[in-house]
Amino acid sequence: MPLARPLKVVQLLPALESGGVERGTVEFARELVRLGHESIVVSNGGRQVERLEQEGSRHIQLPIHRKSLWSLTQVRPLRRLLTELNADILHVRSRAPAWITWLAWRKMDPATRPRLVSTFHGMYSVNAYSAIMAKAEQVIAISDCVEQYIRDNYQVPEDKITRIYRGLDPNTFNHNPDTDGLRDEFPQFEGKKLLLMPGRLSRWKGQLDFIEVMHRLLQKRDDCHGIILGGAEANKESYREELEQRCRTLGIEQAITFTGHRSDIQAFYNLCDLTCHLSSKAEPFGRTVPEALATGCPVIAYDRGGASESLHAAFPDGLVPADDIDAFVERIDQLLNQPPGEICLPDAFYLKAQAEATLGVYYRLLDQPVAQHN
Numbered sequence: 001m002p003l004a005r006p007l008k009v010v011q012l013l014p015a016l017e018s019g020g021v022e023r024g025t026v027e028f029a030r031e032l033v034r035l036g037h038e039s040i041v042v043s044n045g046g047r048q049v050e051r052l053e054q055e056g057s058r059h060i061q062l063p064i065h066r067k068s069l070w071s072l073t074q075v076r077p078l079r080r081l082l083t084e085l086n087a088d089i090l091h092v093r094s095r096a097p098a099w100i101t102w103l104a105w106r107k108m109d110p111a112t113r114p115r116l117v118s119t120f121h122g123m124y125s126v127n128a129y130s131a132i133m134a135k136a137e138q139v140i141a142i143s144d145c146v147e148q149y150i151r152d153n154y155q156v157p158e159d160k161i162t163r164i165y166r167g168l169d170p171n172t173f174n175h176n177p178d179t180d181g182l183r184d185e186f187p188q189f190e191g192k193k194l195l196l197m198p199g200r201l202s203r204w205k206g207q208l209d210f211i212e213v214m215h216r217l218l219q220k221r222d223d224c225h226g227i228i229l230g231g232a233e234a235n236k237e238s239y240r241e242e243l244e245q246r247c248r249t250l251g252i253e254q255a256i257t258f259t260g261h262r263s264d265i266q267a268f269y270n271l272c273d274l275t276c277h278l279s280s281k282a283e284p285f286g287r288t289v290p291e292a293l294a295t296g297c298p299v300i301a302y303d304r305g306g307a308s309e310s311l312h313a314a315f316p317d318g319l320v321p322a323d324d325i326d327a328f329v330e331r332i333d334q335l336l337n338q339p340p341g342e343i344c345l346p347d348a349f350y351l352k353a354q355a356e357a358t359l360g361v362y363y364r365l366l367d368q369p370v371a372q373h374n
Helices: 020-034 049-054 069-085 095-105 130-135 144-153 180-185 207-220 237-250 265-271 288-294 305-314 325-336 351-367
Strands: 008-012 038-043 058-061 089-092 115-120 138-141 161-163 193-198 224-229 256-260 274-277 299-302
Touching: 008 020, 008 069, 008 095, 020 038, 020 049, 020 351, 038 069, 049 058, 069 095, 089 095, 089 351, 095 115, 095 130, 115 130, 115 144, 115 351, 138 144, 138 351, 144 161, 144 305, 180 265, 193 207, 193 265, 193 288, 207 224, 207 237, 207 325, 224 265, 237 256, 265 288, 274 288, 274 325, 288 299, 288 305, 299 305, 299 325
Parallel strands: 008 038, 008 089, 038 058, 089 115, 115 138, 138 161, 193 224, 193 274, 224 256, 274 299
Antiparallel strands: none
């Protein structure tokens, strides 16, 4: 994309810890810097701040993360900060910061204030609190199903919504066969067909269904080993214990490995024969699906939500009817019995395309007349 003019972009989110929204914010910030723009992130801080700053962005710590009336005390400080920054674009990525930002922004001079963009990273519960995400001048949806959700539940004009997939970094997710370190670390993987279940340990993510899939699959064939990759949040350690107990009850504890949180998930994608996605409800995007596909690892997932969009685009053989565990097991067996096919994830799922499309939204908005009332 030709650089029309360098922009000063401020992204606002609760914190910079380890979630997908946070990681995507940091990656997009790096892309902005690479393209010659000035990138600023406002959050309550976190473990990714150091990386963000090393890659050329500026971080400003402000407690805009709390879902409480106390957060209203941050409206004036944020308004002063935004006036000082004199940015071109404010991009809000979460509801609590969106409320603080909107309340600060609406009292600024419409002729000189930044333009306001929001991204719906989820299919938020429909209420007045969530409706703040629809008040931005332009709204980005991270998948077709999220875009449809916005249309169904909020009165957002069609010309205010743009669907832009969350982009993957090809330097991280690619075909890299160097997995010797993992094989050394986990000798139980040797000689097995490896099935990966990535995602934080949360009931709706489907780890219990994955254990049931493994149980039924092992009754058909004995050459498979399951990997549950992801950590439990501080208040959900009991769920991991429940998962481990379920494995023992079914007598398959030797056939499933719990890795805990890992920062080398891309290596597991390259190592494994299949990745499984078993969420019990439609995910807004389902980032692990295109991540795995980008490495060439086939994915099997229920045909719903954002996860199905990636598979329809790159590997439709991996789709099975929603909540049909028997069909899931059969599809695994089929795919393991045939040579892996070529998987080509479209450019729309990569960071370069996301950055170009998002900048397109920014430039179009900057060219539009300023609304005097919002």
